[in-house]
Amino acid sequence: MFGFWLSHLTLPLLGLWSSQPRSDVGDSPSLCLHSKTLERLAECLEEFIVPRGYYDRVSYNAAQPDTLQRTAWSNIISSLLHVDGNCSSIQVPIPLKGFYDVVTFTENTGASFCVFFELTADCHAYRKGWGAMIVPARREAVSRNVHISAPHPGFDVGTPAQAAYIFKATGSKSLLIAGRTRTAFLNPSPCISTPSLSGYYETDPAPNNREPFFDASLVIYDWQQRRGCPSSTCAYIQMHGKGSSTCPLDQIFLSAGLGHSSTSKAWYINSNDRPVKRLRGHLQLALPLWNVSLPPDSSCALTATRNVVGRYINGVNEHSVCHTGAGPSEVSGKFIHVEQDDTSRGAELYMMWAAAVRRTFGTTCVEGMSVDPNTGLCAYSRPRGPAGDPVFDSVMFPGLSRSVRVQWLMWVPLLNDL
Numbered sequence: 001m002f003g004f005w006l007s008h009l010t011l012p013l014l015g016l017w018s019s020q021p022r023s024d025v026g027d028s029p030s031l032c033l034h035s036k037t038l039e040r041l042a043e044c045l046e047e048f049i050v051p052r053g054y055y056d057r058v059s060y061n062a063a064q065p066d067t068l069q070r071t072a073w074s075n076i077i078s079s080l081l082h083v084d085g086n087c088s089s090i091q092v093p094i095p096l097k098g099f100y101d102v103v104t105f106t107e108n109t110g111a112s113f114c115v116f117f118e119l120t121a122d123c124h125a126y127r128k129g130w131g132a133m134i135v136p137a138r139r140e141a142v143s144r145n146v147h148i149s150a151p152h153p154g155f156d157v158g159t160p161a162q163a164a165y166i167f168k169a170t171g172s173k174s175l176l177i178a179g180r181t182r183t184a185f186l187n188p189s190p191c192i193s194t195p196s197l198s199g200y201y202e203t204d205p206a207p208n209n210r211e212p213f214f215d216a217s218l219v220i221y222d223w224q225q226r227r228g229c230p231s232s233t234c235a236y237i238q239m240h241g242k243g244s245s246t247c248p249l250d251q252i253f254l255s256a257g258l259g260h261s262s263t264s265k266a267w268y269i270n271s272n273d274r275p276v277k278r279l280r281g282h283l284q285l286a287l288p289l290w291n292v293s294l295p296p297d298s299s300c301a302l303t304a305t306r307n308v309v310g311r312y313i314n315g316v317n318e319h320s321v322c323h324t325g326a327g328p329s330e331v332s333g334k335f336i337h338v339e340q341d342d343t344s345r346g347a348e349l350y351m352m353w354a355a356a357v358r359r360t361f362g363t364t365c366v367e368g369m370s371v372d373p374n375t376g377l378c379a380y381s382r383p384r385g386p387a388g389d390p391v392f393d394s395v396m397f398p399g400l401s402r403s404v405r406v407q408w409l410m411w412v413p414l415l416n417d418l
């Protein structure tokens with residue numbers, strides 16, 4: 001925990017943090033709903049992540065979902081993906097009632113989200129620790145079929161807030177955040193663990209398919225796949241963070257879940273268009289002095305070939321993810337594993353990250369909406385209310401005088417008909 005706080009103190013967010021000390025949040029994650037922005041909410045909920053060494057065998061087993069709870073958990077993740085306009089229309093299934101809830105969270109920007117999160121905590125640790133899921137409250141607020149997750153809160157410091165910012169500023173469809181730090185139970189993962197692989201613990205959702213993060217990831221993937229997931233507009237992005245001594249020559253290291261074998265390297269180098277390759281290109285353009293690498297460019301070992309969610313997205317059967325790796329012929333590039341150093345996760349690069357993700361993925365706006373060139377998000381191209389609505393005008397025509405705006409509004413319908 002000390003390392004966690006030390007790293008936080010080095011972030012330029014210190015001023016924001018000190019205005020909301022940990023003790024103010026008490027033992028109720030619900031108080032985080034007073035946060036002004038989604039990234040602050042994610043940061044606040046991160047304070048309740050089950051910490052390092054918290055569990056023994058008995059307490060971990062007691063905190064795991066039973067069969068009914070696991071089914072209910074998957075069902076509500078699906079309900080969240082279906083929501084359009086009314087977060088309260090989501091029924092919290094009985095096995096989750098009392099310790100999980102769905103609420104509407106409205107940011108200071110006016111954007112609204114349905115937040116599914118755990119209500120119960122003891123001494124700043126979630127009693128269950130299964131995670132949190134956030135979706136835009138209205139379908140029309142979704143601009144891209146992109147799903148973002150942060151599997152290592154509390155450990156890959158800053159990734160929940162960064163993921164939350166990218167999620168909202170790209171108009172992505174879902175944000176999933178794990179509820180336990182990867183080291184909460186220091187027992188080797190029963191799914192993927194060998195004596196030579198240290199650091200694969202039972203509470204780490206990357207190498208363990210029994211963590212509820214895995215169940216949620218499957219529901220998200222299956223929901224999207226049923227609706228189609230073209231490479232041009234759709235992907236599943238996991239945000240991680242690395243220490244400065246790990247792969248020190250790579251500020252950002254991306255992987256599709258394929259590593260350094262010759263066939264895997266060939267997959268990255270060939271001319272096929274893949275989301276992970278496009279994202280690499282846009283990040284490298286924005287950060288020309290950094291190394292934004294893929295496995296063929298770097299010997300960095302953080303290739304995510306043993307990531308169970310990545311394996312599933314890359315075509316491995318749900319029941320084989322602990323012992324079967326993905327083959328290059330099955331890999332679509334829609335699983336994007338982001339490793340990055342501390343600077344890359346800092347608030348000053350949030351906008352750069354969001355812009356790179358927006359450029360990587362085309363929009364999928366609902367009927368009647370089109371891309372607003374100023375935000376890169378779906379927007380209504382014609383005024384919905386009477387022409388001359390000052391709020392609408394200032395969003396659509398920032399900086400233009402009222403008379404110029406009125407002239408524009410007369411022309412817009414004609415332009416749209418061309």
Ligand SMILES: *[C@@H]1O[C@H](CO)[C@@H](O)[C@H](O)[C@H]1NC(C)=O
Pocket residue numbers: 086088089
């Ligand atoms: C939202 O759903 C709840 C529960 O179904 C319902 O009681 C409420 O009236 C709905 N609100 C709106 C604005 O439709």
Ligand SMILES: *[C@@H]1O[C@H](CO)[C@@H](O)[C@H](O)[C@H]1NC(C)=O
Pocket residue numbers: 248249250251289290291
């Ligand atoms: C980028 O990688 C090269 C080696 O491939 C290294 O020489 C260089 O120092 C790295 N740049 C940064 C900014 O780390």
